[in-house]
Amino acid sequence: MSLKPSATIRYTAMRLGIFVGCLVLVAGLVRLGWVPSGLGDANPAWVVLLALVLSAPLSFVLLRKQRDEMSAVIAGRVAGAKDKLAANRSQEDDAVDEAARAGR
Numbered sequence: 837m838s839l840k841p842s843a844t845i846r847y848t849a850m851r852l853g854i855f856v857g858c859l860v861l862v863a864g865l866v867r868l869g870w871v872p873s874g875l876g877d878a879n880p881a882w883v884v885l886l887a888l889v890l891s892a893p894l895s896f897v898l899l900r901k902q903r904d905e906m907s908a909v910i911a912g913r914v915a916g917a918k919d920k921l922a923a924n925r926s927q928e929d930d931a932v933d934e935a936a937r938a939g940r
Contacts, residue, residue, distance in 0.1 A: 855887060866882075
């Protein structure tokens with residue numbers, strides 16, 4: 837058994853890493869005065885919001901491969917769950933049919 841993290845955990849960790857990197861970058865730029873510091877006491881909210889706005893398109897472009905991998909894993913799990921549900925339904929239908937035959 838390999839210790840490779842799941843695709844979802846890896847994607848989420850990388851997305852969080854990109855956000856934290858953007859947060860540090862924006863906070864540094866605000867501290868240097870290269871980016872406006874927001875309105876009044878809104879500095880922390882401004883920094884977080886700007887970091888979110890920057891990290892979203894970066895994540896979309898940079899993490900395409902990981903997102904597709906995660907999507908394939910989730911699609912496989914959904915297909916497996918649908919197969920199990922269909923198998924359970926057919927078992928229930930068979931049981932109902934047998935009960936109906938026995939009741940005749």
